[in-house]
Amino acid sequence: MKNFNHINAKSLEEAIAILSEKNTVLIAGGTDIIPLLKDTVLPEYPETVINLKTVPGLEFIKEIKGNLCIGANTRLTEIAGNRTIKEKYTALAEAASKAATPHIRQMGTIAGNICQLTRCWYFRKPQNRFQCVRKNGNKCFAAAGDSRYHSIFGAVNGCLAVNPGDLAPALIALNAEIITTKRIINAIDLWETGYPSNTVLAKNEIITEIQITEPSSGTKSTFIKFAVRKSVDFAIVNCAVSVGKDSARICLNGVAPNPYRAEKAETVIAGKKVTAELAEKAGDIAVADAKPLKDTAYKVQIAKILVKRALLSL
């Protein structure tokens, strides 16, 4: 790693003030940013690293008027082990318990998990070997290169790399709201493939809290992850579903540059009793719009089956 200034932020205001003026990055759990700095992946190496762990009052799980509120610095183990989340927001607890390894779950925070950068190997190649569209270049190297872990739903802003997060689909399926220092963003609108980030957050904007409205009674949710290894690996495809009396939300991740909400499949399920045929039909419709690359046809099959399995396991 190259040298940088390190500042322990005492408050969000202090962190925002420094973020606005210099070339800076934020660190909380550090499990994504430290490897990024070690490999010099970011287009501009930061001058300053701001530690958010020292900001008080960002680590909590509370229920306020039935709504679940999770502080941005809450670690994944706490979310995976929390009884309320396990009972009412099952998909989120399962997603948090399946992300990465036990050690990383004890370090990584929820806000860090949803803001992590893509795992595309062209983007992550050490020393910025590939000046791809995410680094202000003019092409996506996966289009002509090895794209076996890339998008099956086409490119966004010219980029074929997929969003790697496990918590993202769970938050979308549960219709979460992301509260930042500037505004409230609905989970589905948070992710956007840009330069080089994965989110719509402004440079001086920090996530403070994640809120989820209590699901109506009888709503069940679950999360399934398909990866090469049970531990450590990022998902090849993962899927979160939440089915209530008259509504359903299905979200896939690892299949497109942003988490992919299968809205057409949701209408098939909404208000009906989930049977084997209906789940199969939902799976087919969820991937009906897929335009796989030459190496990613297999992911269409996985996505289809994951939707079916997730619906049947409710």
Place this chain on the structure above:
Amino acid sequence: MHNNEKINGSGKRTSFTHATAQAQAAGSIEAIPATVKDFRCPVCSKDFSGYPELKQHYTEDHPDAVIPVTVSLNINGKDCEVLIEPHWTLQRTLQFRLGLTGSKLMCDRGVCGSCTVIMDGRSVLSCSILAVECEGKNIQTIEGIAANPKWKPLVDAYCKWDAMQCGYCTPGFLVSAKSILDKNPHPTDEEIKEALAGNICICGTYPRHSTAIMEAASIMAKEGE
């Protein structure tokens, strides 16, 4: 343990037993420097008598460089102070400032678990933690476990069941094992596998670990009675 006897350079017979390993670990904890003695400039390798002089040297000679900082750490119950640059990881600090070589650097990307340490009760990866962020934290390394007689059954069980081959990943596994035994004195096979899921062993010793840890757990439970 006569089969382990070796003849050292001076011709004196020594044997490498648990007692010698424990003494070695205790010795390395004892040898942790409590205060910073060398104020060496990392840019030009000049030595200074104290931190203010080093700071003065930076403002004069390296105005654009990042000034090293002093950080107070608590390692295995011992308070110490180190002079590091802000980008140093905890693993690098342990190895090159405090002489604790037990937390191994392997993948350096937070994947393999060989650098696991226990920080404030959580088993975390020291290669992915900045040492400047560890100020005031209670850190336990493999040396602390090896030096503590309480954990002898765990080390013995690892030796007995041969839960290692090349041994490079073993310190990380032992720290993770200690961490799970702290939280759950009677873990099941499934729970151990889950807790060790972040440690990677290329020799493939995985099945031995749960056997060894479960045996150590039952011995420690008997000792505790």
